[in-house]
Amino acid sequence: MTAGARLPAPLLEVQGLAKDFGGLAAVRGVDFAVRAGQIKALIGPNGAGKTTIFNLIAGALAPTRGRVLFEGIPLPVRRPHAVAARGIARTFQLVRLFGEMSVLETVLVGCHRRGRAGWAACALRTRAARQDEAELRLRAQTVLALLGLGARADQPAAALPYGEQRLVELGRALAAEPKLLLLDEPGAGLGRDEQARLAAIIRTIRDAGATVLLVDHHMDFVLGLSDEVVVLSYGEKLAEGRPEAVRTDPAVIGAYLGDEAA
Amino acid sequence: MSARERWVLLLAVGLAAAVVPWTVRSTYVLSALVFVALNGIAALALSLVMGFAGQVSLGQAAFYAIGAYVSGVLTASYGWNPWVAMAVAVAAGALTAFLVGLPIFRLSGLLLAMATLGFGIILYYVLVNWASVTGGPSGLTGIPPLAIGGVQLDSDRRMAWLAWGALLLVLGLAGNLVDSRVGRALRAIHGSEPAAEAAGVDTARYKLGVFAVAGGVTALAGALYAHYLKFINPSPFGFAFSIELVVMVVLGGVASLWGAVLGAALVVGLVEALRALLPLLTVSHGAAEYEIVVFGLLLMAFMIFLPGGLSALGRRAA
Numbered sequence: 002m003t004a005g006a007r008l009p010a011p012l013l014e015v016q017g018l019a020k021d022f023g024g025l026a027a028v029r030g031v032d033f034a035v036r037a038g039q040i041k042a043l044i045g046p047n048g049a050g051k052t053t054i055f056n057l058i059a060g061a062l063a064p065t066r067g068r069v070l071f072e073g074i075p076l077p078v079r080r081p082h083a084v085a086a087r088g089i090a091r092t093f094q095l096v097r098l099f100g101e102m103s104v105l106e107t108v109l110v111g112c113h114r115r116g117r118a119g120w121a122a123c124a125l126r127t128r129a130a131r132q133d134e135a136e137l138r139l140r141a142q143t144v145l146a147l148l149g150l151g152a153r154a155d156q157p158a159a160a161l162p163y164g165e166q167r168l169v170e171l172g173r174a175l176a177a178e179p180k181l182l183l184l185d186e187p188g189a190g191l192g193r194d195e196q197a198r199l200a201a202i203i204r205t206i207r208d209a210g211a212t213v214l215l216v217d218h219h220m221d222f223v224l225g226l227s228d229e230v231v232v233l234s235y236g237e238k239l240a241e242g243r244p245e246a247v248r249t250d251p252a253v254i255g256a257y258l259g260d261e262a263a
Numbered sequence: 264m265s266a267r268e269r270w271v272l273l274l275a276v277g278l279a280a281a282v283v284p285w286t287v288r289s290t291y292v293l294s295a296l297v298f299v300a301l302n303g304i305a306a307l308a309l310s311l312v313m314g315f316a317g318q319v320s321l322g323q324a325a326f327y328a329i330g331a332y333v334s335g336v337l338t339a340s341y342g343w344n345p346w347v348a349m350a351v352a353v354a355a356g357a358l359t360a361f362l363v364g365l366p367i368f369r370l371s372g373l374l375l376a377m378a379t380l381g382f383g384i385i386l387y388y389v390l391v392n393w394a395s396v397t398g399g400p401s402g403l404t405g406i407p408p409l410a411i412g413g414v415q416l417d418s419d420r421r422m423a424w425l426a427w428g429a430l431l432l433v434l435g436l437a438g439n440l441v442d443s444r445v446g447r448a449l450r451a452i453h454g455s456e457p458a459a460e461a462a463g464v465d466t467a468r469y470k471l472g473v474f475a476v477a478g479g480v481t482a483l484a485g486a487l488y489a490h491y492l493k494f495i496n497p498s499p500f501g502f503a504f505s506i507e508l509v510v511m512v513v514l515g516g517v518a519s520l521w522g523a524v525l526g527a528a529l530v531v532g533l534v535e536a537l538r539a540l541l542p543l544l545t546v547s548h549g550a551a552e553y554e555i556v557v558f559g560l561l562l563m564a565f566m567i568f569l570p571g572g573l574s575a576l577g578r579r580a581a
Binding site (some may be wrong): 026059061082083085090091093097098099100101109114116118119125126133160165170173174177178243 | 459532
């Protein structure tokens with residue numbers, strides 16, 4: 002980075018975020034920021050609070066303390082669709098598809114907020130509704146092409162191999178054209194080739210202007226992909242920085258990498 | 264089904280619905296045709312709620328009753344034009360569903376089913392006890408028939424045309440709705456509510472919306488019923504009818520609009536068959552109790568052997 006260049010303002014700011022489940026403190030006051038155009042990763046052993054932080058950002062859970070700012074404004078709490086409306090899309094740790102829906106339809110649901118046709122227009126299939134639908138379908142097809150799922154469009158999403166189901170979920174999130182994409186363990190259950198393909202797709206998304214925050218515990222996958230990493234352990238931030246720096250951080254090695262090496 | 268196939272099917276059934284009442288002389292058969300259409304409309308509405316949005320309602324009879332009573336009272340007691348009264352009845356059904364839905368859609372699954380059941384029971388007792396308006400248990404008489412341009416729709420045959428016309432109209436609109444942005448949002452809620460929310464679907468609003476639409480559509484069937492029979496009392500709108508509607512939807516295949524109509528035809532046919540057969544088999548009266556037993560067994564058999572309903576059978580054959 003050249004001297005004098007100013008860092009862009011953070012897109013997402015997590016401030017003193019904490020979540021207790023009954024007596025268990027799953028997240029204990031975590032601060033970090035994600036700048037626009039970054040790929041940032043939350044890593045840490047199981048139970049470190051990664052997915053809980055995701056659910057707090059996405060509005061699926063209400064924080065016990067702290068808050069999350071997006072573009073400088075606090076995100077709605079316990080109203081995930083309102084968080085989505087701010088320009089945040091997510092995937093889930095365990096793939097969540099829609100019953101018997103086809104791949105194309107699943108991705109079309111992701112386009113939901115881009116459509117305008119209401120109940121009456123849809124029931125009457127008005128000209129405006131048909132035009133709206135055609136635009137959504139074009140957008141969904143573009144996303145499927147990006148993911149290499151074009152040939153699968155009309156197949157039931159749930160009938161695809163697991164790796165492709167994860168891509169369909171990613172497609173559903175991408176279809177919303179989010180400013181911030183939250184990916185919960187995108188590499189889980191994928192083979193090495195599939196992970197490489199996924200990493201290429203995530204970089205493409207970032208290069209197209211989206212910001213990515215992901216949670217994962219595959220170290221190679223995450224460290225190779227991310228611009229910055231936040232390391233969590235037992236609900237607290239252990240370290241934050243560029244992957245090379247974090248990899249050699251003694252605290253991190255002790256708490257996490259050490260465990261895995263053993 | 265593609266949009267084109269849907270229209271071809273609608274047109275074919277529409278033609279049949281136009282021709283068949285002409286050729287049938289038996290008022291008994293014509294009246295059965297009317298009831299298939301009316302129940303079909305109500306079952307279709309429930310299918311939107313249950314099969315597409317995945318929310319169970321055990322109180323749909325209440326909206327049928329609201330349609331029948333609002334249109335019945337406005338015409339019989341206040342002399343309104345039946346068409347205007349019917350429009351108000353539809354609005355009343357939708358509005359009631361919306362207001363009832365506001366608190367109860369905080370619930371889901373079994374609790375939601377119980378709340379809708381409770382609503383149905385409460386409304387039934389309102390009809391029985393608010394005698395000054397509803398006529399109480401003895402009912403409301405003097406409801407005028409509908410008329411188009413001076414032609415009274417007071418025969419079974421004319422009513423069969425009207426009821427099937429209404430059914431096909433609702434089928435067409437519902438078919439469009441299901442296969443659209445709104446319909447996908449509803450099906451997404453059924454598939455995974457958290458994922459639908461994450462995709463930006465305001466699930467609470469859509470659940471309330473589909474419940475209100477179904478309330479209005481069910482009230483339409485109820486209003487047609489009132490102007491067909493010209494007499495209403497609370498007894499057909501009890502818990503048993505709510506269950507019958509669920510049976511129709513399940514027999515037809517929950518997430519199938521045409522299935523709901525098939526289910527309605529099957530249930531109406533069965534009820535008539537039982538009414539004819541049971542007196543031959545038993546010494547006492549009380550066919551209604553046996554109906555419930557037969558429906559219970561049928562429901563169990565379908566759940567076990569054909570969970571996709573009749574429409575799944577058709578799909579398998581295709």
